[in-house]
Amino acid sequence: MISSDISSNNTALIVIDMSLDFLKIGAPFETVEGRAMLPNLIQFIRHCRDIKLPIIYLNHVHHPGAKDKGTLADRFPIIRDGKALCAGTDGISIWPDISPQNGDIVIEKIRQSGFMYTRLDATLKELKVINLLIAGVSTGACVESTARDAVSRDYFVHILSDVTSASSLPDLGWGKIDSDTLQRVFLSNFAYHFGQVSSTQNLISGPLAKI
Secondary structure (H helix, E strand, O other), rough: OOOOOOOOOOOEEEEEEEEEHHOOOOOOOHHHHHOHHHHHHHHHHHHHHOOOEHHHHHHEOOOOOOOOOOOOHHOOOHHHHOOOOOOOHHHHHHHHHHOOOOEEEEEOOOOOOOOOOOOHEEEEEEEOEEEEEEEEEEEHHHHHHHHHHHHHHOOOOEEEEEEEEEEEEOOOOOOOOOOHHHHHHHHHHHHOOOEEOHHHHHHHHHOOOOO
């Protein structure tokens, strides 16, 4: 359950992996569904700025020579070979329509979870944030990993249903799973076990309405 006193004073929006390497046509980790949700996310980010709600971008980036890829290098050769999520390339740029502005916070991450090996937790504590609104790609990987880690750290978490997305999965031995099914399962599982699931419109018309 999210805190009943959700407001711009104790809440932050977390935007995960909305970079060209995830959103551009033909990108290494192309998420078609991520592009489709952009109009909703653009509107919500603008609203958050209007009410002075902190916006934190989590961006997956590896620096050449940093030796920070761990087992990601085994699971994703495209990361291992520096062909995706690599510092100094256009691919790590945030999608232009939602690019960070003055006052926004950008944190680089090197794992699916935005809490692992980053300053995210310290930043949230300094902002006196207890409620997290989570947007981005993909729901079953970086979004869910970050959200679960946040719950384990006793934050109240909302995954935003209309500005998160999951791509379909190929048949890995149990049949192909389409993106809509994945999204419904991930959201339902999170709502049952970990936190809440909300739409941006419900928040805009409710606890985050303009004063």
